[in-house]
Every structure is written in C-alpha cells, then in structure tokens.
Amino acid sequence: xxxxxxxxRRRLLATASGAVAxxxxxxxxxxxxxEPASQSNPQPVSTQKPLPPYAQWKDADSLIVHSANTIxxxxxAVGAGGITPLDKLFIRNNVSPPAEAIMADPDAWTLEVxxxxxxxxxxxxxxxxxxxxxxxxxLQCSGNGRAYFPHKPSGTQWTTGAxxxxxxxxxxxxxxxxxxxxxxxxxxxxxxxxxxxxxxxIDPNTVMVERSVPLDVMDDAMxxxxxxxxxxxxxxxxxxxxxxxxxxxxxxxxxxKQLALTQEMSPAxxxxxxYRYSAVGEKPKPDDEVVWVMPPxxxxxxxxxxxxxxxxxxxxxxxxAMGGDSAPAKIxxxxxxxxxxxxxxxxxxxxxxxxxxxxxxxxxLPAGEHELxxxxxxxxxxxxxxxRRENNRGYNNNSWRDHGVKVKVA
Amino acid sequence: xxxxxxxxRRRLLATASGAVAxxxxxxxxxxxxxEPASQSNPQPVSTQKPLPPYAQWKDADSLIVHSANTIxxxxxAVGAGGITPLDKLFIRNNVSPPAEAIMADPDAWTLEVxxxxxxxxxxxxxxxxxxxxxxxxxLQCSGNGRAYFPHKPSGTQWTTGAxxxxxxxxxxxxxxxxxxxxxxxxxxxxxxxxxxxxxxxIDPNTVMVERSVPLDVMDDAMxxxxxxxxxxxxxxxxxxxxxxxxxxxxxxxxxxKQLALTQEMSPAxxxxxxYRYSAVGEKPKPDDEVVWVMPPxxxxxxxxxxxxxxxxxxxxxxxxAMGGDSAPAKIxxxxxxxxxxxxxxxxxxxxxxxxxxxxxxxxxLPAGEHELxxxxxxxxxxxxxxxRRENNRGYNNNSWRDHGVKVKVA
Numbered sequence: 001x002x003x004x005x006x007x008x009r010r011r012l013l014a015t016a017s018g019a020v021a022x023x024x025x026x027x028x029x030x031x032x033x034x035e036p037a038s039q040s041n042p043q044p045v046s047t048q049k050p051l052p053p054y055a056q057w058k059d060a061d062s063l064i065v066h067s068a069n070t071i072x073x074x075x076x077a078v079g080a081g082g083i084t085p086l087d088k089l090f091i092r093n094n095v096s097p098p099a100e101a102i103m104a105d106p107d108a109w110t111l112e113v114x115x116x117x118x119x120x121x122x123x124x125x126x127x128x129x130x131x132x133x134x135x136x137x138x139l140q141c142s143g144n145g146r147a148y149f150p151h152k153p154s155g156t157q158w159t160t161g162a163x164x165x166x167x168x169x170x171x172x173x174x175x176x177x178x179x180x181x182x183x184x185x186x187x188x189x190x191x192x193x194x195x196x197x198x199x200x201x202i203d204p205n206t207v208m209v210e211r212s213v214p215l216d217v218m219d220d221a222m223x224x225x226x227x228x229x230x231x232x233x234x235x236x237x238x239x240x241x242x243x244x245x246x247x248x249x250x251x252x253x254x255x256x257k258q259l260a261l262t263q264e265m266s267p268a269x270x271x272x273x274x275y276r277y278s279a280v281g282e283k284p285k286p287d288d289e290v291v292w293v294m295p296p297x298x299x300x301x302x303x304x305x306x307x308x309x310x311x312x313x314x315x316x317x318x319x320x321a322m323g324g325d326s327a328p329a330k331i332x333x334x335x336x337x338x339x340x341x342x343x344x345x346x347x348x349x350x351x352x353x354x355x356x357x358x359x360x361x362x363x364x365l366p367a368g369e370h371e372l373x374x375x376x377x378x379x380x381x382x383x384x385x386x387x388r389r390e391n392n393r394g395y396n397n398n399s400w401r402d403h404g405v406k407v408k409v410a
Numbered sequence: 411x412x413x414x415x416x417x418x419r420r421r422l423l424a425t426a427s428g429a430v431a432x433x434x435x436x437x438x439x440x441x442x443x444x445e446p447a448s449q450s451n452p453q454p455v456s457t458q459k460p461l462p463p464y465a466q467w468k469d470a471d472s473l474i475v476h477s478a479n480t481i482x483x484x485x486x487a488v489g490a491g492g493i494t495p496l497d498k499l500f501i502r503n504n505v506s507p508p509a510e511a512i513m514a515d516p517d518a519w520t521l522e523v524x525x526x527x528x529x530x531x532x533x534x535x536x537x538x539x540x541x542x543x544x545x546x547x548x549l550q551c552s553g554n555g556r557a558y559f560p561h562k563p564s565g566t567q568w569t570t571g572a573x574x575x576x577x578x579x580x581x582x583x584x585x586x587x588x589x590x591x592x593x594x595x596x597x598x599x600x601x602x603x604x605x606x607x608x609x610x611x612i613d614p615n616t617v618m619v620e621r622s623v624p625l626d627v628m629d630d631a632m633x634x635x636x637x638x639x640x641x642x643x644x645x646x647x648x649x650x651x652x653x654x655x656x657x658x659x660x661x662x663x664x665x666x667k668q669l670a671l672t673q674e675m676s677p678a679x680x681x682x683x684x685y686r687y688s689a690v691g692e693k694p695k696p697d698d699e700v701v702w703v704m705p706p707x708x709x710x711x712x713x714x715x716x717x718x719x720x721x722x723x724x725x726x727x728x729x730x731a732m733g734g735d736s737a738p739a740k741i742x743x744x745x746x747x748x749x750x751x752x753x754x755x756x757x758x759x760x761x762x763x764x765x766x767x768x769x770x771x772x773x774x775l776p777a778g779e780h781e782l783x784x785x786x787x788x789x790x791x792x793x794x795x796x797x798r799r800e801n802n803r804g805y806n807n808n809s810w811r812d813h814g815v816k817v818k819v820a
Contacts, residue, residue: 078639079579079636079638079639079640079641080542080544080579080636080639081544081577081579081636081637081638081639081640082544082577082639083493083577083638083639084639085495085496085638085639085640086495107718125721128726129723129724129725129726129772130724130772131772132490132726132728132757132770133757134490134491134492134757134758134759134768135759136759167491167492167493167758167759169489169490169491169757169758169768226489226490226491227491228489228491228493228495229488229489229490229491229492229493229494229495230489230491230495231489308517313539314539314540315539316538316539316542318542347542347543347544347579348544348577348579349544349545349546349577349759349761349762349765351759351761352759355759358544358579360542362539362540362541
C-alpha cells in the first residue's frame with residue numbers, strides 16, 4: 001500500500017493528462033464498449049487503460065480498468081478502516097450509463113411508483129421529505145471472483161476487487177410504501193427499472209436493466225441519493241439508486257426510474273436468463289436459481305505476493321470479511337493453505353450486519369513461502385467453503401482456497 | 411450540496427491549475443504563514459486562496475482556506491453518511507508540517523518510547539506487528555466555533571467546519587505498553603512530541619508541539635497510521651499520529667516522534683499556557699483548566715441560509731451530533747429558535763461513542779423565516795447548553811444558540 005499523498009499526486013497528474021487525452025474523443029470512445037471476453041490469464045495485469053470520462057475523478061492508481069463499464073479495486077488498495085473511499089470503489093455497469101445531463105438537477109429526477117394502492121410519481125426532492133436512513137453495506141458484483149473459475153466463464157475477469165463497503169443514505173422502501181397506501185394485492189417482488197437509454201428497434205427486454213427482488217427485502221432496502229456522505233454520482237447510479245443490502249450489486253438498480261411491486265419477476269433478460277446459477281456449459285433454464293443473496297466471503301489484503309516482502313518473525317496478516325445477509329461472526333486464518341486454522345480478530349467499527357469488517361492476525365512466520373487463506377463464518381453459522389459453487393457464468397465465488405495468496409517471507 | 415462529479419471535475423481543474431501556480435513558488439510560499447488575526451466579520455466568506463502544496467489533493471470546493479495551516483470544511487459539505495471523506499476533512503497545524511520527505515518511507519519512521527519499564531525506539535514497521543485496532547471518532551479543533559464568540563478571540567475564525575468524523579487505525583497504546591513492560595513508576599500523563607522542525611536559536615518550549623493527556627485515556631488512545639482506510643497523509647499527521655478519542659484535536663499529536671509516560675505535564679507553551687480556559691481578557695494562569703475533553707455539540711447542516719430555499723410544507727432538517735467523550739444519546743431540534751423542541755432521529759450507522767451521528771427531522775414549515783437550532787444530550791446526561799463557556803481564546807464553543815441558522819422558506 002503506498003502513501004496516499006503520493007498516490008493522490010500521481011492521480012492528479014494521471015487524470016489531468018487523461019482528461020486531455022479524452023477531450024479529443026468527445027467522451028464517446030467508450031460508449032459502445034462491452035465486457036471483455038474471457039481471458040486465458042485470470043490474474044490482474046497492470047493496465048494503462050485510461051479511466052472513462054464519467055469516472056475521471058477515480059483514483060486510477062488503486063484500480064484495474066477492465067473496460068469503460070468494468071473497473072476493479074486493486075486488492076492492495078483496501079485499507080483497514082472498513083469503509084471504501086469513493087474514489088477507490090469499483091464500477092460495474094451492465095450497459096453504458098445515461099448521459100451526465102441527468103445529474104444537472106438531481107432533485108428533479110422522477111421516479112414512477114407502481115403496483116401500490118395509490119400509484120404516482122415523485123421527484124427526488126419529494127422523496128427527500130418522506131424519510132431518511134442510512135445503511136453500511138457491501139456492494140459486490142455477482143461476478144466478483146470469476147477469474148478463479150477454472151472453466152473460464154465469459155464476462156469480466158474480476159479477482160477480489162468488484163466489491164467495497166459503503167454507506168448509503170436515502171428513503172427506506174417501507175417509508176415510501178406508507179406514502180402510497182401500501183403494496184398492491186398479490187405483490188411478491190420489488191421490481192426496479194434503470195434509466196439507461198434503450199436504443200430504438202431493439203426488444204427492450206434484451207437490454208433493459210430491470211431486476212426483481214423478493215418483497216421481504218423491504219425492511220432494509222432503500223432509494224439512495226447519497227453514498228459515503230456525498231451526493232450519489234452517476235458512476236454509482238445517481239441521482240437515485242435502489243439499494244438492496246445483502247444482495248449482489250445487479251439487484252441494486254442504478255438511475256432508478258420506476259419502482260413497481262409486482263406479482264411476477266421482470267421479463268427482462270437480465271432477470272430471466274442472466275444472473276442465474278446455470279450448470280457449467282449449459283444454457284440457463286427457467287428454474288435455475290436467481291443470483292440474489294451473497295454468501296459469506298473473506299480474503300487477505302496484506303501481505304500480498306506483489307507487495308513488500310515481510311521480514312521473518314511477527315507479521316500482521318489483515319483482510320476483509322463479510323457475512324452476506326447476516327453479520328460476519330467469526331474469522332479464521334490459515335498460514336499453511338488450510339491445514340491449521342487460527343482465529344483472527346475483527347478490527348474496525350462494527351457497521352452492522354451488511355457491512356464487511358477488516359480482520360487481523362499477528363503471525364509468527366519463518367522465512368520461506370506461506371499460503372495464507374481466510375474463512376469467515378456468519379451469524380447464521382454458515383462458513384465460507386473451500387470449494388466454489390460451480391456455475392456457468394461464474395457467479396458468487398466465495399471459495400477460501402481460490403482467494404488464498406502465496407507470500408514469500410525473507 | 412452540489413453533485414459530486416461536478417465538484418470533482420472542478421476540483422481536478424482547480425487543483426491542476428493550482429499545482430501549476432504553486433510550482434513556480436517552490437512550495438515555500440506558505441511555509442512561514444501564521445494563523446490570521448481576529449477578523450471583524452466572523453462569518454465564513456468565499457475565498458480564492460489556493461490550497462497549500464501539502465494539501466493539493468483536497469476538495470477545494472468543500473473547504474474554506476483560512477491559511478496554509480488552517481483549512482475548514484464548509485458547513486454544507488457534510489453529508490449524512492457519518493464518515494467525513496478525507497478530501498473534505500479540515501486541517502489545522504500549530505506550526506508548519508515537516509517536509510513531505512518524511513513520507514517517503516513511512517515504515518521507517520521512528521518513535522522513541524520513554525517513561526516505561528523498558529524504554530526503546532520502534533520503527534513504524536515494528537509497531538505494525540504489535541497490534542491493530544480502529545476507532546471512529548470526531549476530530550475537532552479546540553477552536554471550532556470561535557467565530558461565534560462576541561469578544562473576538564484571536565486565532566482562526568472557525569465556524570462549524572474544524573471538525574469531522576473519521577476512522578483511525580493503528581496500535582492501541584495499551585498494546586504498546588505490553589511490549590515495553592508497562593508504565594514507569596508514578597506516571598500520570600501520556601506526553602506526545604511532534605516531529606516538526608524546531609528552528610535553531612529558539613527556546614524549544616515556545617514552539618514545540620508537545621501535549622500531555624491523563625493516563626486514563628490509554629484504553630482508547632492509539633498510534634494511528636491509517637485514516638479512513640488510507641495510509642495517514644502528511645496533512646493529517648502521517649506517518650504516525652497519536653489519537654486521543656473524545657479529546658480536542660491538539661491532543662492528538664501529529665508526526666509523533668516521542669511518546670513518554672510522565673509524572674508532570676509537558677513544559678511546552680502549548681501545554682502550559684495555550685489551550686487553557688482563561689478568563690476573557692486575562693493571561694492564562696497555571697491553574698486554568700486544560701482544554702482536553704470535548705463537550706457535547708450538534709449543528710444543522712441542511713437547510714442552510716445560503717443553500718437552496720426549501721418550499722413550504724414538509725422539509726427534511728438534518729445535522730450532526732456528537733456526545734464528546736460519551737455517545738450522543740438524544741437529539742432535539744427547534745424550529746423557532748429554542749422555544750419548542752422536537753426529538754429528531756439519528757440517521758446512519760452507530761460508529762461507537764466517539765463518533766458523531768447525523769440526525770434528521772421532518773418538519774412542517776410554512777413560508778417565512780425560521781430559526782433552526784439543535785441540541786444533543788450525551789449518554790452521561792449532559793445536554794448541549796444554550797450559552798457558550800466564555801474563555802479568552804474561544805475554545806470549545808458548543809452553544810446551541812450560536813450554532814443555529816435562520817432559513818427562509820418560500
């Protein structure tokens with residue numbers, strides 16, 4: 001981990017020159033870029049790809065730019081503080097974000113609310129007078145850890161960094177429902193629709209970002225307009241985003257323009273066939289399980305193979321641990337690839353059950369190579385498994401073995 | 411509050427051009443600047459002063475630059491998320507910070523530990539193997555709110571923004587003491603000495619930043635090397651800072667080079683005569699109370715007189731509330747300058763007793779002018795008072811009346 005002011009100075013120079021480079025391209029060069037195809041080498045490689053225009057303010061030195069819509073936090077860039085600084089937070093858009101113009105007057109953004117007793121639309125300014133709450137939560141792409149699947153699933157080859165822990169502030173869905181007379185009859189899902197433009201002549205279901213989550217997330221889900229104390233930027237779904245704590249990121253619909261309580265799941269492809277646990281090598285079937293809740297997961301953040309080589313003796317091993325949809329309750333570290341486990345200590349403030357916690361273990365390490373792995377157990381007693389859950393598109397890899405590191409000690 | 415990406419874009423441009431402007435000055439222009447003298451107008455004014463070189467990475471649009479060593483967060487720049495982003499956090503240095511060179515290799519920074527059974531020195535790399543913990547805490551300059559004292563104390567005219575809430579990570583002092591055999595006989599204070607350069611030919615006691623705090627802070631104090639998950643930057647006391655939760659900022663010694671357990675308080679002027687509650691118009695006496703623990707305090711952050719004018723009807727009133735050295739337990743808001751009080755709700759994660767919490771009240775406000783004030787009560791039952799504690803240098807103003815705002819509703 002490098003010193004922040006050096007990082008920031010380099011960032012300033014990097015993004016300043018990046019901005020110049022982009023200026024000549026009119027900001028459109030990334031507009032139709034797609035996720036890169038599966039790569040033969042799943043390890044992150046140093047990349048000189050510039051940040052896309054809408055993410056120029058990010059800390060390039062802490063990130064891996066896979067594409068304009070897929071930007072990962074470097075494993076070594078996560079600190080022990082618990083909250084991920086916004087300029088280091090990953091980005092993943094399913095399609096290109098709407099034009100920056102939607103951020104000109106955030107309070108004028110309009111949300112349609114349907115499937116309730118009294119359907120109506122609200123401006124964001126109106127929503128802000130109905131209630132307010134905050135939640136600290138892990139935001140994690142469903143495909144985080146995909147790079148470790150041996151069958152090379154298509155999609156971005158995320159390692160550990162399509163995840164962060166942030167504080168969202170906004171209107172609890174349950175408060176919104178009070179203002180519209182409650183749910184309509186037979187409602188089973190909360191279905192959010194993103195504000196991305198749908199090109200003419202295309203079946204909207206094939207591209208629109210519309211996701212359904214079970215109605216029982218209502219107690220904790222919210223419509224967020226702030227992240228880490230800042231107005232929610234376009235890069236993270238501003239002006240308004242549905243956030244569903246405990247669920248993978250795709251379920252937290254960005255630029256939300258419609259929130260409907262529905263009896264059925266969305267007909268959109270992103271609901272019906274993408275983001276399903278399908279068998280490896282097979283097309284998704286209608287009854288394949290939907291990717292919703294995150295499983296417990298942890299990984300080491302220091303020391304790392306490409307970081308400073310620790311000296312033999314006492315070495316502080318640190319990492320992050322999340323419980324999924326319940327709190328991280330116990331964290332263990334192994335220094336020998338999983339043969340023997342040691343309970344580590346949680347570090348940092350307890351930010352609630354949906355947040356991750358950093359952890360630390362002081363280890364005595366002799367010179368040589370050591371395989372450091374970690375596994376978390378959540379409050380429901382579910383332990384991070386050794387093996388990943390195999391699935392065709394490589395979702396929710398939480399294998400502790402896949403996330404281990406081999407570190408040399410001098 | 412403006413949109414973050416616009417802010418950040420402007421910041422990028424502002425600091426990029428600022429960097430160019432500074433380049434020609436060799437970074438020395440601010441080096442001998444002092445706190446500005448008392449001003450006749452205590453309100454913050456829009457300033458075009460550039461950020462000093464060591465703070466170029468800060469978000470200029472969220473700050474008020476009083477001088478190179480005194481930079482305040484704008485009242486409107488505080489969000490509801492609880493943690494203050496680092497680029498918006500205030501800066502206050504008692505003397506100019508050491509050269510940036512001390513950050514070249516943070517792990518090589520050396521700390522002398524004295525007044526213990528086995529005195530010795532440690533590198534930061536060694537300290538990092540002794541233990542680790544985090545604490546979320548309000549960091550607040552002793553003079554925050556000085557601008558509201560009617561007798562115009564000398565010193566920076568801080569309004570509300572010499573305060574933020576951050577997460578420090580480092581080595582608990584109690585863990586350090588285990589490694590050195592415990593406190594020496596008769597120790598009553600923890601005395602930290604800063605690493606600022608002392609000019610030759612000057613009595614060190616007149617300029618050195620050396621502060622003593624009672625030994626009983628030991629349970630929560632730490633030597634911090636990280637802030638908000640980032641390596642501690644020079645601007646905030648990196649590579650290593652003593653942090654004393656619940657105490658005003660001056661007690662959290664930056665660039666700490668020596669930590670001693672002492673029987674007496676430091677002989678430094680900053681301990682013996684500055685930072686004392688002296689009578690207005692009088693010189694400090696040896697038995698004047700030392701400025702240590704922070705009292706409970708809160709203030710409104712939205713709406714504000716110079717912000718967007720709210721429309722008559724439901725208006726969300728938000729603010730921040732700290733308990734001092736115990737948790738904020740109750741927060742009340744008055745819409746009529748303190749005649750009638752309404753209990754407001756805390757918003758955001760509970761980050762522990764030393765953190766602040768944001769709060770919110772949905773108010774029905776008719777058109778016209780309203781005097782909005784807030785008062786917090788901490789877990790010890792201490793309530794933020796209507797009147798400030800008068801003292802010559804204007805320390806620890808927590809008067810709820812002084813911190814109120816008059817807001818027009820259309």
